[in-house]
Amino acid sequence: MSQEKRTLIYENKLASIEDIQDFKLEGKAKITFPNGRLRMENALDESLEQMANYVFWCPEEFPGDIQVEWDFWPIKEPGLSMMFFAAAGKYGEDLFATNLNERSGQYAHYTHGDINTLHISYFRRRYPDERGFHTCNLRKSYGFHLVAQGADPIPNVEDCISPYHMVLRKQGAKVRFAINELPILEWEDDGTEFGHVLGSGKIGLRQMAPLIAEYANLQVYRLDEDETT
Numbered sequence: 001m002s003q004e005k006r007t008l009i010y011e012n013k014l015a016s017i018e019d020i021q022d023f024k025l026e027g028k029a030k031i032t033f034p035n036g037r038l039r040m041e042n043a044l045d046e047s048l049e050q051m052a053n054y055v056f057w058c059p060e061e062f063p064g065d066i067q068v069e070w071d072f073w074p075i076k077e078p079g080l081s082m083m084f085f086a087a088a089g090k091y092g093e094d095l096f097a098t099n100l101n102e103r104s105g106q107y108a109h110y111t112h113g114d115i116n117t118l119h120i121s122y123f124r125r126r127y128p129d130e131r132g133f134h135t136c137n138l139r140k141s142y143g144f145h146l147v148a149q150g151a152d153p154i155p156n157v158e159d160c161i162s163p164y165h166m167v168l169r170k171q172g173a174k175v176r177f178a179i180n181e182l183p184i185l186e187w188e189d190d191g192t193e194f195g196h197v198l199g200s201g202k203i204g205l206r207q208m209a210p211l212i213a214e215y216a217n218l219q220v221y222r223l224d225e226d227e228t229t
Helices: 046-052 128-132
Strands: 002-012 024-026 028-030 040-043 054-057 066-076 079-088 115-124 135-141 145-151 162-169 174-179 184-188 202-208 214-225
Touching: 002 046, 028 054, 040 128, 040 202, 054 079, 066 079, 066 115, 079 162, 115 162, 115 174, 135 184, 162 184, 202 214
Parallel strands: none
Antiparallel strands: 002 214, 024 054, 028 040, 040 214, 054 202, 066 162, 066 214, 079 115, 079 202, 115 135, 135 145, 162 174, 174 184
16 A cells, blocks of 8 residues: 655745845845745836746755645735746756756746746736636646636735645646645646646746735655555
8 A cells, every 4th residue: 555755855934034045036026034034025116017027946956746835924915926846947957057048037938938847826916807816826837838727715915814824736747736724726737738747846936026925934845655565
């Protein structure tokens, strides 16, 4: 009988500047810790649209079977928050390989550049249709493939009772996402329609201006199967 095991392989409180000194910022953002948590907000005016957005990458390389957990506090709307995972060069290069094109937070750099990645957008309040009907979207890139969608239970900022605890699982071809233990969506990649099943890679936080949000207690577990009888 096969039983799943999980092993904590990365932990970061995201509580101070020392905790993120090796993180890589693509684009421009204000990074502060006013409440002992990582706070991110745009450094460029939102009128610049895509140029005002940014991605903040954890420097670690993670295996293909992982569970990622973090706490999320939305502070000011509108905007959007997203987690990239399984991110790597299209030919298996490290995400930060010098031969890859420069990225600066503009969405096309991540959907139609020279990387592959999965990404879950879980607080979508940037545009009127997103504010009027809240969903969490899972997409696969290269490309802009919406592969799964679920209802977003997080209310507008004025009604938030934070933190919201996020759990993202990727095991083989299967992806699952939950907020405060409530299952939101799941999807299994057939490895054909939108390219091969993605494996190891980086994780990163993306925000769309003018959202202000805080993050804490980032944990990554390796998922294994222990063969027992």
